[in-house]
Amino acid sequence: MAKSYPVRSRKAEPDFTRLIVLAMLLAALIGWNLNAWLMPLPQDAAAPASLDLASAQPDAVSVQFGICGGGARVTCVVDGDTIWLRGQKIRIADIDTPEISSPRCPAELERGRRATHRLVELLNTGPFTLEPVDRAQDRYGRALFVVARDGVSVGGALVDEGLAVWYGNGRPDWC
Numbered sequence: 001m002a003k004s005y006p007v008r009s010r011k012a013e014p015d016f017t018r019l020i021v022l023a024m025l026l027a028a029l030i031g032w033n034l035n036a037w038l039m040p041l042p043q044d045a046a047a048p049a050s051l052d053l054a055s056a057q058p059d060a061v062s063v064q065f066g067i068c069g070g071g072a073r074v075t076c077v078v079d080g081d082t083i084w085l086r087g088q089k090i091r092i093a094d095i096d097t098p099e100i101s102s103p104r105c106p107a108e109l110e111r112g113r114r115a116t117h118r119l120v121e122l123l124n125t126g127p128f129t130l131e132p133v134d135r136a137q138d139r140y141g142r143a144l145f146v147v148a149r150d151g152v153s154v155g156g157a158l159v160d161e162g163l164a165v166w167y168g169n170g171r172p173d174w175c
Contacts, residue, residue, distance in 0.1 A: 095166060
């Protein structure tokens with residue numbers, strides 16, 4: 001008669017590959033949203049009121065802007081000529097700034113970042129108005145307005161500082 005030996009059950013070993021992949025995905029998710037999570041909420045973010053973009057905005061707007069992150073965009077600056085205001089995406093119609101999402105060179109990216117940060121400063125300086133232009137939207141569906149303070153274009157400061165050009169004067173070689 002053959003002797004039988006007890007069969008040991010093999011304890012399941014953790015699948016470290018899966019754990020590593022999950023950790024990397026979690027790190028990517030946190031990294032993508034970290035800027036939005038750390039950025040203080042604007043004073044009007046708790047109850048985002050929709051703008052009436054069909055009518056001219058005679059009243060001055062006064063809110064605090066930050067730089068847009070990977071999360072929900074309510075009131076923030078995307079780049080030197082695009083903002084979100086109370087849940088509405090707005091293209092500043094009278095200026096053009098260097099690209100930060102698809103720059104052609106490092107110099108354009110750097111100048112685009114400077115324009116973005118400077119626009120945050122300018123918008124946070126005090127109340128401004130949104131002045132309509134000849135058409136309501138651009139080809140990307142963004143509302144078109146000139147941002148002005150006391151009747152003067154806020155974008156003019158970016159032009160004066162070499163961080164923007166007036167829209168319609170051609171695209172400069174930021175490189």
